[in-house]
Amino acid sequence: MKQAKMLDVGKLREDFSILNKKINGKNLIYLDNGATSLTPESVIGAMNEYYGEYNANVHRSIHSIGERATIEYEKAHEKVARFINAEFEEIIFTRGTTESLNTLAYCLTKKLKGGDVIVLSEMEHHSNLVPWQQLAKEKNLIVKYIKINENFELDLEHAKKIIDEKTKIVSVTHVSNVLGTINDVKEICKLAHSNKAIFIVDSAQGIPHISVDVKDIDCDFLCFSGHKMLGPTGIGVLYGKKELLEKLDPFLFGGEMIKEVNFENSKWNDLPWKFEAGTPNIAGGIGLGATIDYLNKVGIKNIKEYQEYLTEYGIKRLNEIGVKIYCSKNPKNRSGVITFKINGIHAHDVVALLDRDGIAIRGGHMCAMPLVTKVLNENSLCRASLYFYNTPGEIDKLVEGIKKAKEIFHVI
Amino acid sequence: MTKFDDNMDPNWTGDEEVYRENIIDHFKNPRNFGEIVEAEIKHSELNSVCGDIIRLFVKLKDGKVIDAKFKGNGCAISIAATSMMTDALKGKTFEEIKNLSKEDIFEMLGIKLGIVRMKCGLLCLNTLMNGIKTLEEKK
Helix, strand or coil, X not given: CCCCCCCCHHHHHCCCHXXXXXXXXEECEECECCCCCCCCHHHHHHHHHHHHHCCCCCCCCCCHHHHHHHHHHHHHHHHHHHHCCCCHHHEEEECCHHHHHHHHHHHHHCCCCCCCEEEEECCCCHHHCHXXXXXXXXXXXXXXXXXXXXXXXXXXXXXXXHCCCCEEEEEEECECCCCCEECCHHHHHHHHHHCCCEEEEECCCCCCCCCCCHHHHCCCEEEEECHHHCCXXXXXEEEECHHHHHHCCCCCCCCCCEEEECCCCEEECXXXXXXXXXXXXXXXXXXXXXXXXXXXXXXXXHHHHHHHHHHHHHHHHHHHCCCEECCCCCHHHECCEEEEXXXXXXXHHHHHHHHCCCEECEEECXXXXXXXXXXXXXXXXXXXXXXXXXXXXXXXXXHHHHHHHHHHCCCC | CCXXXXXXXXXXXXXXXXXXXXXXXXXXXXXXXXXXXXXXXXXXXEECCCXXXXXXXXXXXXXXXXXXXXXXXXXXXXXXXXXXXXXXXXXXXXHHHHCCCHHHHHHHHCCCCCHXXXXXXXXXXXHHHHHHHHHHHHC
């Protein structure tokens, strides 16, 4: 096991002031990055600068600060586009992955007819399951789920069986928020396209940890959130291929998305603004731009390499104390998520006991209730989700905390 | 939704006394665990945040509780509270169990609960109250 040399974690930690805070009298050990990540000073600074120096609306106000706000907000779109190898017109800012996926569910099912099939997977977060499930009920569509195998990866043979000419949409997660599995979205994309189906990637848990190239994947749409990649909450992205976005009708109507309005008819604005009705989350958008700058500086490839090391260390240490871990055996196929179960202690109690030591992890269904309760057959699980500012020392503290919890519950 | 009580310290986060031996004991060896096939009150409630689920069975005869059992799974606080509550229900009149309050549950547990754990501790009471409501609607 070798540690990635390129990341100076101690130095990077200085960028996150929250890491100096005491929680219940102890140093914060933040292992709940799957829920939301911490925010570096440069991102907070970029948003403060907007509010403190050029607080104005975008695309309407032609005075100096309005112009600066417009430039910065558009620049953020450009940065996101470059980050995922897309074009400027293909980047729509939303409230987050959930809103991006809901928008797609409404827009894309509009033209579907009864009996058409939507394929998801068993490891979807509620946000990539419930919108499709509910619209399917309304329009008599059929939802099918790609199964997961015993190594907690998607069963591609099963995918081949269920994706057929009746399939109109395939939407799967890039990285599972429970299992940490990195899915072979490129392969599933080929399956979808060979059946003329639209292919969507939910990259909420992917983009913070692995390089994303939409042209390489060849996906039609890709969604993610700012706050899971060090950015602010309330801002997210919907990427779509230009030719598809041009064909789609807008989902929300109002200001900003319009070019011309009379009492009878309206003309839509150009991409991407056609899908950004109303005054957007300007500070959030600018903050997301600053987030991309920060991630580029650290380097996604370095993050991936360091996390592979840290995750392997975490799995090894947790295995030593006999907890049951749910993740792929292949280090290359997993992100920094370690979901586990301690026999004899409910996840909520584990979370509460670790919190006393300032250690933040997640317990419960992790917003993937069908996966946890029906596929893994568990009522509740614990999840430690890592990011590059976490250290092996913090993992050791987690292990100590679990040992203490076992003592309190008399679990050997 | 959990409401802040006036007498609750909003800054209270330490729960050192929560995992006392009697709580751990009720969690590991829950009393009245099981099912009553013919029960007047049969009701389930879920705490979706952590996935706790409680199914409560209460058998009434001549306006009195003659048996109470429960099934489900959850954290130490929710299981211990339900275990203790089912013990307490036995022998009480229907009117008495209708007036059971959250203070009664806290007294049984013998601990003070923070805002987050409140939901766990009161899941049993919510299950009972919604079960009573369903029973009264049927009448």
